[in-house]
Amino acid sequence: MTNWSLSQLLAGLHDDIQQRLETCRKSFAHPGTKGDASEKVWLQLLETYLPQRYQVATAHVVDSQGIFSEQIDVVIFDRQYSPFIFNYQGQIIVPAESVYAVFETKQTINANYVEYAQNKVASVRRLHRTSLPIPHAGGYYPPKPLIHILGGILTFDSDWNPHGGFPLESSLNKSEAIGQLDMGCIAACGHFHLNSSSGMYDITLEGKPATAFLFKLISELQFSGTVPMIDVQAYEHWLTR
Template identity: 65%
Template sequence: MSDWSLSTILATLHEDIQHRLRSVRATLAHPGTKGDGSENVWLDLLGTYLPQRYQVAKAFVVDSHGNFSQQIDLVVFDRQYTPFIFKIEGQTVVPAESIYAVFEAKQTLDAGMISYAQEKVASVRRLDRTSLPIPHAGGTYAPKPPIRVLGGILSFESEWSPPLGEPLRKALTANLDEGVLDIGCVAAHGHMFRRDDHFELVEAGKPATAFLFKLIAMLQFSGTVPMIDIEAYARWLAD
């Protein structure tokens, strides 16, 4: 009989993330450095465990009209079908058509952070996304409607008591328009996700692992990004 334990493996994954976030909070004094440290922990988690069709980076998002999003802490985007990703002096810019999900990451969750994350998510969803017809052996498929961009929030702790109670639910439901959040994790306490206009707040368990599995499931149902109209971007070469 094997000595392996799946429950131990999954628990260890969560404990590693929680330990690293706690260490960032305890050892890094400068707020900016502390924020960068937290982002790096989440970037490493998603970059390691999401399927290879996805890539994760801190980035700006641009559309074919030259509109840019705010800088996003974690952008989950397609790398298999995306023809260009710009890296300029440490900054990453990705086309809007390639985006699957965007996250804001901070050390502590509060109402201000949720509002800030909602604004960041909205800045991506407002961008235009092209979609071309898809040729196949028997003809051409109609242009695929762009997938819905998932929006989320990530933190180590919560300012509320209880950490995942009604004040959190109230903050999440304050914006159900283009900035609405779909999923999140408070690594020390639990995770949350949206079902229609209702938010499920799940305490205890192994929050980081549970969040990761829920995100992968949501990405599976998102499907594949549309075929980008690269010529819509190429017109900027003339300018």
Template identity: 65%
Template sequence: MADWSLPQLLSSLHNDIQTRLKIVRETIQHPGSKGDASEGVWISLLQTYLPERYRANKAFVVDSRGQFSQQMDVVVFDRQYSPFIFKYEGEMIVPAESVYAVFEAKQSADKAMVQYAQEKVASVRRLHHTSLPIPHAGGTYPAKPPLEILGGLLTFESEWTPAFGDSFRNALAADSSDGRLDIGCVASHGHFFYDKPSSDYVFESETKAATAFLFKLISTLQFSGTVPMIDVDAYGQWLAD
């Protein structure tokens, strides 16, 4: 039998992410390039380890009324049931109905960055969602309500001391509506998530933060269900203009 070690595998996964984020922070000086590289580390993690029904990429989100979100650093979206994803000159545009989660990915978390992430997440949640009844062999299922899109923040470290203290909690609690951040990771310290029963944030400090965040995200997505049946004709009406 091969001498595999599950704890070592999980630790190595986190170490790889943390090391790559640290290298980006220390070696890339241009802000734009540094940001792109940081996003790439998180996108690579999600593309590799999320189930195949999900995809992750940098993207804009659009609705059937022609409204666009701000560009999101990381969008987790459906690829099994979504009928179209637009790609143009290196940019990706995803229909609102196919989105499961959106994240802002930056080097460090502070009050301004949390607020910025909240504003960007809100720009996605405010988009219109279509949903059609679903035909099946025995009849028709009613149209599904839109999914609750997860919003989050991904960083290498925190500017606060302590990293997970009241300052971080207060910044997150400043927006409890469209911009609420549900889940996130500070790779050097741990991960956090919004606990609905207590209406409060839970901060988990750990040495394998990226792995713990990944598992928490997958667990949360499992309970999200499947995206609604998109009304393609609602998007097709724009062909007449």
């Protein structure tokens, strides 16, 4: 009888992701094709392993004032409580209220790409979000406070040598709060996350980064709770414009 090994299963998950990202990097010459293929690897990982209350897609985010974010490589959003999703010819647009997390994907991490990801994250966080009172049998609960939208970057490799340490931490700390990255994964060498207690980044350059990142992301999403109750009528007035 074959003996199961949880450590081997989890290690295999990381090895599969790293190998697929490496194959994308080596097999495709065109930068756009290479980027699209890598993006799909991350999307498939999250689609497969996140709880089904979350949906994952490349998308734009819009608010009730008609402002759009930049296109975001990986948007994790709610489908259980958010009825307003627009999908036309493969272009997905989700309301700002439904977003849990956004990530930029790149082949490698460096100071320019960290700044690029910070700007993408900021383009989502600055959007207006509504929150309605929640009805119950005895009346209404107050509107739920808006959740913090997680932001990060996902790559295969790093341009820095050594891969982490001061260059990475320095780049991460350059952003204002609206664009600050909460977490990220460098599949070939490590992962990082912002420690809410210390306000400092914990950078880990060992283990199985893709698996460790996935577990950390799921944990952060659990603490995020549920998105606020969207005011659909706030979007309705655009029908008459």
